[in-house]
Amino acid sequence: MPNQGVIGGFYRVSEWIMRLAYINILWILFTIIGLIFLGFMPATVAMFTIIRKWLMGEEDTPIFKLFLTTYKKEFIKVNLLGLIMFAIGYILYIDLQFLSQVSGMLQYILTAGLIIIGFFFLIMVVYIIPVYVHYDLKFFQYLRHSILIGFLSPLMTLVLGATLLIAYYLFMFIPGLIPVFGASVFGFISMGSAYFAFKRLGTRKQNSQELKETAQ
Template identity: 35%
Template sequence: MKFGDVLLNFCEWIWRFMILNFLWVIFMVSGGVVLGIMPSTVATFYILRKWVQGNFDIPIFKTFKDVYKKEFINSNKCGFAFLAFDLTILYKMEALYSTVLYIIVMTVLFFVSISFMFFFPLYVHFEQNNKEYIKNSFIIALSSPFQTLLILIGLYILSYIVKGNLGLVLFFFMVIPGYLIMHVSNKKFKHIQRSM
């Protein structure tokens, strides 16, 4: 492959990521942020999944808008379920004075955060009901230490790069970490489907 082709391919990926991140921000804000973040993130992961699977010909704006509208209510239900669980844990933490209980609760909170990270790839990859999405994202988080570690290392490296170049945040805040999570999750899902 010639250098010009590599450069062109790289520029196409940068452009795709910028457009998708822009759509994520616009649609999140149009949903009033609180109600817009879940469907906007689901739509972003839907498109990232298509790209990870090699489908680059999908119309980005139309696909994003269609998924956003279709998943607006359902994704928000899941988001509020996660939020309610987190708030319950945080509320109980205020009453904890024991170091052991504090460590246990912080561990649970960590796994809730990790399972939330796997929720979006799971949501766009499988057809399930809301309870199964939430339950299975917990199961995948607990049963995938290697994938979780890989994602966390990748996110740490990305945050280190961005820390020195804050201008990148505006263009790639959601999409590049999302692509990393979707890429790792997609391999895990293929393994799960083969073993079924």
């Protein structure tokens, strides 16, 4: 029985390794098909959609079919979202360059403001794709909800940031892993952490609603 348990655990780990490698290959392939710039966002959304299914216990999901369907369905919408994110990031970059031309107290004030805005933007970048694949919202609500959820789950946001940083240094230490697991591991960490935050927020909201109903 112990041997069976070890063998079973090894098989389980091997299965997850193969899954992550497979969706990473799909992500690279469909990103290239979209000429990199136009393929990045839909391929990433497709990958996160599959990871979300796995986290929900739907491990028998047909991977290629769901990836292709999601990629085509979300291609235009998610590229528009990506364009907005890129525009915001570019504006922040221009503002950062402008700061070098300013001096005195004004520089400190503008720098503080830019750091705060940059922090909000960073949270939005981390949560935007998980929010997009998990919730059905109006277009611009995805931007607001990604920031809101990040601030409502500060501990999970810190854990997410730390885990992504560890994964980054691991890949820098072993760069040969990047073509095989680079995108999928980051996707699994991001979607896994965000999904846990979504569930906690949902439970908190449900408990709050039940307390209100009891009080009434």
